[in-house]
Amino acid sequence: xxxxxxxxxxxxxxxxxxxxxxxxxxxxxxxxxxxxxxxxxxxxxxxxxxxxxxxxxxxxxxxxxxxxxxxxxxxxxxxxxxxxxxxxxxxxxxxxxxxxxxxxxxxxxxxxxxxxxxxxxxxxxxxxxxxxxxxxxxxxxxxxxxxxxxxxxxxxxxxxxxxxxxxxxxxxxxxxxxxxxxxxxxxxxxxxxxxxxxxxxxxxxxxxxxxxxxxxxxxxxxxxxxxxxxxxxxxxxxxxxxxxxxxxxxxxxxxxxxxxxxxxxxxxxxxxxxxxxxxxxxxxxxxxxxxxxxxxxxxxxxxxxxxxxxxxxxxxxxxxxxxxxxxx
Amino acid sequence: xxxxxxxxxxxxxxxxxxxxxxxxxxxxxxxxxxxxxxxxxxxxxxxxxxxxxxxxxxxxxxxxxxxxxxxxxxxxxxxxxxxxxxxxxxxxxxxxxxxxxxxxxxxxxxxxxxxxxxxxxxxxxxxxxxxxxxxxxxxxxxxxxxxxxxxxxxxxxxxxxxxxxxxxxxxxxxxxxxxxxxxxxxxxxxxxxxxxxxxxxxxxxxxxxxxxxxxxxxxxxxxxxxxxxxxxxxxxxxxxxxxxxxxxxxxxxxxxxxxxxxxxxxxxxxxxxxxxxxxxxxxxxxxxxxxxxxxxxxxxxxxxxxxxxxxxxxxxxxxxxxxxxxxx
Numbered sequence: 247x248x249x250x251x252x253x254x255x256x257x258x259x260x261x262x263x264x265x266x267x268x269x270x271x272x273x274x275x276x277x278x279x280x281x282x283x284x285x286x287x288x289x290x291x292x293x294x295x296x297x298x299x300x301x302x303x304x305x306x307x308x309x310x311x312x313x314x315x316x317x318x319x320x321x322x323x324x325x326x327x328x329x330x331x332x333x334x335x336x337x338x339x340x341x342x343x344x345x346x347x348x349x350x351x352x353x354x355x356x357x358x359x360x361x362x363x364x365x366x367x368x369x370x371x372x373x374x375x376x377x378x379x380x381x382x383x384x385x386x387x388x389x390x391x392x393x394x395x396x397x398x399x400x401x402x403x404x405x406x407x408x409x410x411x412x413x414x415x416x417x418x419x420x421x422x423x424x425x426x427x428x429x430x431x432x433x434x435x436x437x438x439x440x441x442x443x444x445x446x447x448x449x450x451x452x453x454x455x456x457x458x459x460x461x462x463x464x465x466x467x468x469x470x471x472x473x474x475x476x477x478x479x480x481x482x483x484x485x486x487x488x489x490x491x492x493x494x495x496x497x498x499x500x501x502x503x504x505x506x507x508x509x510x511x512x513x514x515x516x517x518x519x520x521x522x523x524x525x526x527x528x529x530x531x532x533x534x535x536x537x538x539x540x541x542x543x544x545x546x547x548x549x550x551x552x553x554x555x556x557x558x559x560x561x562x563x564x565x566x567x568x569x570x571x572x573x574x
Numbered sequence: 575x576x577x578x579x580x581x582x583x584x585x586x587x588x589x590x591x592x593x594x595x596x597x598x599x600x601x602x603x604x605x606x607x608x609x610x611x612x613x614x615x616x617x618x619x620x621x622x623x624x625x626x627x628x629x630x631x632x633x634x635x636x637x638x639x640x641x642x643x644x645x646x647x648x649x650x651x652x653x654x655x656x657x658x659x660x661x662x663x664x665x666x667x668x669x670x671x672x673x674x675x676x677x678x679x680x681x682x683x684x685x686x687x688x689x690x691x692x693x694x695x696x697x698x699x700x701x702x703x704x705x706x707x708x709x710x711x712x713x714x715x716x717x718x719x720x721x722x723x724x725x726x727x728x729x730x731x732x733x734x735x736x737x738x739x740x741x742x743x744x745x746x747x748x749x750x751x752x753x754x755x756x757x758x759x760x761x762x763x764x765x766x767x768x769x770x771x772x773x774x775x776x777x778x779x780x781x782x783x784x785x786x787x788x789x790x791x792x793x794x795x796x797x798x799x800x801x802x803x804x805x806x807x808x809x810x811x812x813x814x815x816x817x818x819x820x821x822x823x824x825x826x827x828x829x830x831x832x833x834x835x836x837x838x839x840x841x842x843x844x845x846x847x848x849x850x851x852x853x854x855x856x857x858x859x860x861x862x863x864x865x866x867x868x869x870x871x872x873x874x875x876x877x878x879x880x881x882x883x884x885x886x887x888x889x890x891x892x893x894x895x896x897x898x899x900x901x902x
Contacts, residue, residue: 264835265834266833268835269714269715269833290835345899346895346898349898371902373712375901375902376708376886377845378901379887379889379890380701380889382890382901383890384701384862384889386891387597430848505594505597505858506851506854507618511850511851512850513855513858514847514848515847516844516846516847516848517845518842519842519844520760520842520844521839522833522839522840522841523834526839526841527712527833527841534711534712552898553886554886554887554894554898554901555885555887555894556885557883558711558881558884558886559707559882559883561707561708561711562707562710562711566882567674570674570882573703573706573710574703
């Protein structure tokens with residue numbers, strides 16, 4: 247008896263989930279749903295149908311968990327509460343500031359319809375959040391640090407693309423090695439935004455565009471770049487495509503804290519990820535959360551959950567006995 | 575309303591828990607129980623009584639969670655099932671091979687008396703186990719590696735002490751840097767026991783003892799040393815006490831795995847600890863688990879649990895709303 251999965255949206259994330267299903271024998275892909283004309287969407291799994299989103303409700307009893315692979319800006323705020331009415335759903339909503347609002351909306355829909363919805367699955371939010379939580383629960387007298395990268399930030403790349411004269415751009419967020427080492431020392435340093443991350447931009451401009459103005463516009467852009475040391479390279483479209491189409495990412499969550507009657511002992515907890523493919527790793531987390539969602543639904547639970555609410559054993563295909571025997 | 579804690583056994587772990595309680599405002603130490611004459615045991619917290627273990631049951635309604643700080647060899651196999659009859663209990667049972675048996679015994683006692691017992695809390699078993707579970711659930715097509723150290727192994731130090739002519743000894747387990755780096759590369763190397771860890775021993779011998787024989791006995795001792803590169807230093811008792819009484823420890827859990835339709839992408843997940851005090855860090859994990867145990871008991875759950883079964887949010891003093899807002 248495998249868990250029957252539906253994928254909503256077939257971009258990088260949807261494709262990543264399709265690949266992850268192949269690695270998890272307890273999962274079975276039932277259908278991919280798209281807003282495009284289904285016949286124009288080619289998927290990798292043989293014998294699985296691509297359906298138009300309008301036909302989704304026909305699959306109400308054929309799917310155990312529907313995985314929502316849309317974007318956090320406009321898709322998920324609408325889709326997750328809507329589909330939580332009919333399905334057990336999982337999303338990777340990652341607009342941190344809007345998580346409480348999203349949670350409330352989804353929780354209401356899921357509870358009213360006795361479904362489970364797991365939101366904000368991935369690595370940040372997701373595994374990084376879990377590590378912040380565990381480390382702070384263990385070391386209450388301490389400090390948390392999160393470093394991202396090296397990896398492409400979609401939001402920052404988009405911000406550069408909106409500048410007049412820019413044809414395309416890719417922005418890498420890079421953790422500053424000295425800052426990482428200061429944190430690892432356990433000294434609990436106060437670090438400014440500028441001290442933690444570097445921003446490196448690769449920019450393609452239109453013929454005759456004013457590079458000096460563009461560079462200044464990037465480096466002084468509030469919120470995005472003004473508080474950082476920013477490096478700008480102008481390159482050709484050919485170079486951008488050849489050298490900067492990777493989707494690698496990663497980062498570090500570090501907490502140092504004190505214990506002892508007089509706080510005399512220091513401890514450093516570090517979690518890090520080095521990912522060749524950001525969307526495929528996120529997809530792999532989503533699949534594990536789909537397994538947990540399925541189990542919670544079967545238990546009769548309902549409402550919105552995050553990874554904070556999931557007993558870790560629910561993520562694994564192994565039985566509790568096997569986990570205790572082999573992993574504890 | 576704070577969580578009322580009893581500590582059973584006042585060694586390094588018991589003292590560590592006493593310190594951890596001071597850092598957690600939602601916790602209150604009610605009493606320390608000992609097998610020694612209570613008047614001979616001095617604790618750090620003012621106004622808290624030290625009681626003989628024989629008086630434990632008088633505290634049945636005065637304690638929310640009893641933390642068992644005995645050893646895994648002989649204390650906990652008896653104490654945890656026994657006290658789970660009367661209390662919500664937490665232990666740090668760490669004999670990996672015997673966890674399934676310990677779980678069964680404790681589960682029976684806890685279920686029959688509608689109590690919660692959380693066993694094997696700490697870092698290995700504990701946080702390391704959790705990281706093995708999470709990483710393997712996310713990357714099913716991968717390999718796990720656990721490295722310990724640098725830190726003192728009590729079991730190996732004891733093994734050396736049993737050799738004729740040895741007065742005292744301290745054994746450090748040290749991860750091999752080249753092996754760590756090979757694992758971090760994501761290449762998924764096959765590593766022998768010898769390639770992963772080094773064993774460094776500091777040994778004090780009796781006057782006139784045959785050092786050559788002792789060194790050979792150490793290096794060829796089956797299970798403990800024969801499969802490792804082992805370095806033996808002979809030092810004076812004074813040097814041992816001065817330079818080798820630290821209780822620092824740590825280690826690394828690393829999983830690398832593949833994703834993608836053709837396994838074309840590699841990911842590396844790494845969790846590491848660097849601990850000034852092994853017992854105080856373990857105590858800090860136990861205290862977080864005590865909070866979770868208290869919550870599960872209040873919910874009406876019963877039986878034996880491990881950290882695999884605890885929703886992470888239960889470990890934190892923060893509310894679910896606050897966790898979602900600040901940590902997700």
